[in-house]
Amino acid sequence: MTIRTRFAPSPTGYLHIGGVRTALFCWLFAKANRGRFILRIDDTDRQRNIEDALRPILDGLRWLGIEWDEGPGVGGPFGPYYQSQRTDNYQVAVEKLLEAGLAYHDYATPDELQVERDAFQHNEQPFPYSRRFMAATAEDRAKFQTEGRRSVVRLKMPREGKLIIDDLVRGRVEFEWAREQDHVIQRADGSHLYHLASVVDDHDMQISHVIRAEEHLSNTPRQVFIAQGLGYELPEYAHLPFVAEPGSKNKLSKRKLAKYLKNRDFAQMVEHGRQIAEAIHIDTSPETFNPVIVDFYRQVGYLPEAIVNYLALLGWSLDDKTEYFGRRELLENFSLDRVNRAPAGFDPKKLSAFQDRHFRDVPVEQKLVLMLPFLEQSGLVPTPAPEEIVAKLARIIEVSGDRIKVAGDILLYADFFFTADEVMEYDEKAFDKRLRKPADAAELLAKFRDRLAAAEQFDAASLEKLMHEFVESEDIKIGQIIHAVRVVVTGKVFGPGMFDCLAILGKESCLARIDRAQQILSGN
């Protein structure tokens, strides 16, 4: 039997990080077993703009390299892959269940039902619906209808016995049928509910393994009941632990951004992302710009490989030492029996560590491709960037080494290479410390400027030599001049090697920046 898994998101307009983890495991499991991964859209809720609400989800999955074998855009033998287009199948299933006496028309009003529910609220017993408004015969239906009542279709759940599920990650789980309610499978308006649709589709699409998040575990009995009632062979079930909030065990939720911001690491991640986002002028409202949403990472310039690697390890592990996985290794090693049962907290720091690690291994040419769009979008370089700027960027990336950890960092780290000499911004604190405060700073800077102006070679090695000669002849420590020069030329207290910066900037620009700093100093 070929393994077939599915991920069935609702078109909500965004791709949740927890959802992606589920999708990833489904995909990994299918692909690791030469099976197929199906994407199905759970849009029974029927919204106006399904395509708009779907795009971020499809884009996100594709960006991460979680490609589906069947589903929207690619089709497949079991289409359509939108539940809103499969209602005929659901109706057939409802009729079948009705005929078999496993479902019934119920004419209770919501209020009447609520009264019954409330009556059991303080009782220790489960809530068994009295079925007072169950229509057993056509006469019953007619009678209720003359009373002006409308009906829904409910499952007629067993009131005794128990269900045993052998879950692939949780093991044996038992449920008492009597605790299950008579769930609605078809609304009064004729539309069908998720559980019915899901079970029917899973069967029709020959899904062999239902892999989903833990919160669905308690929903499983009713689905099993439907499946069995329809004579389906049951799929295997695997209920994954959910992804928890940073610093707690609650399910990660998009809505609680404000709360997560109180977590230092999380706040830092958002702040860092926000700086990049603002530099490229994109919206940073929490609705769209939020680390709980996958798009955040794409916009800031994280690597999909890093996200995938991190997510894979959230609830799964290979052994006691391997953590660094490429897509290939993941595919070769993934298995459901090594999935953990406890929820795993989302840790921004650890995600960053994976990003650093993966980014380090990206060759310069590739980094160039990733970073250039950020510069173009920021307006720091023209679009499309002319050849000489691309060449300059390549050098910058080269000399930046491992300092740049996310593609978007190029804007925070190396913007000074592209800003005009007269508008480059200084780190004011550093300017004070290195230029204004030391009594001899201005004088040393002036002398060093003369040396630079006279320099014939302007490559990093020559400049370093020049600097050392300068230090020697002035009889000063290198720290007395080099920090000042860095601030004057880059405006920052961090960055690539000093001499690389000078060399890339070029003599003219370096001198201009020194002149500007001197003006500021004398103006004070």
Add this chain to the structure above:
RNA sequence: GGCCCCAUCGUCUAGCGGUCCAGGACUCCGGCCUUUCACGCCGGCAACACGGGUUCGAGUCCCGUUGGGGUCACCA
């Protein structure tokens, strides 16, 4: 509240009865490297929730307690 799930360093985890005075990774803290910031390297802090069993022997099995979480819709 009922039902269900879960429980090893701050975090992610390894551990499937003895090789565990519990291993790795991230974080954090020292140190080295160094013109900055990173990287890298070296070192350190730090955990089996509790209580009963079973067993010659329990982080590992069973029961209970506690704690955490999920779920109880004409949402998905």
